[in-house]
Amino acid sequence: MGKLLVRKWRGKNIIGRIMETESYVGRNDAACHAAKGKTKRNEVMFGEAGCAYVYLIYGMYHCLNIVTERKDFPAAVLIRSLEPVEEVDLMYMSRKTKVFKNLTTGPGKLTQALRVTRTLNGEDLTLSDKLFVVNDGLKVKPGSVVSSPRVGVDYAGKDAKLMWRYYVNDSEFVSKV
């Protein structure tokens, strides 16, 4: 949280600060894509931490996750919102919106803004020059990160109630309240 997500595209660094995330953790989490085992889609979740898991949702949007656990323990963090930092003009063009707050405030929006698609699925962010995370030293205020139930996972039964969505409480750049 608070770190910079950097997308290097055609020589430009498109950058946003991470303001909202969700955790999807292992085989026992009914909302996790890996809950029912390894498939062609989710296989990178079973790999090493630090790799990107990118998938297509609703036929038209991409979601970006970062794998977080050891090999064969499928878990990832979904990046749900960013605060725009660099190459904002490029974000406007990619998103086809005139509203600043609509550039990156949602998982499908930020992948458009940063031009992240499934070509980056499996990309190792610890080695990549196309997509990576950096810490610029700016600290998120202690205690300002709050949690809530995850968005759009009502199908997950009791796991839909887990407080595994995290966001910076005083940020304008979260996907919803």
Add this chain to the structure above:
DNA sequence: TATTGGATCGCC
């Protein structure tokens, strides 16, 4: 092989 529905978004 056929059907179903989704970790969303933007317009009505």
Add this chain to the structure above:
DNA sequence: GCGATCCAATAG
């Protein structure tokens, strides 16, 4: 509130 739009997952 609803349709877009594709494909992974699962049922047949």
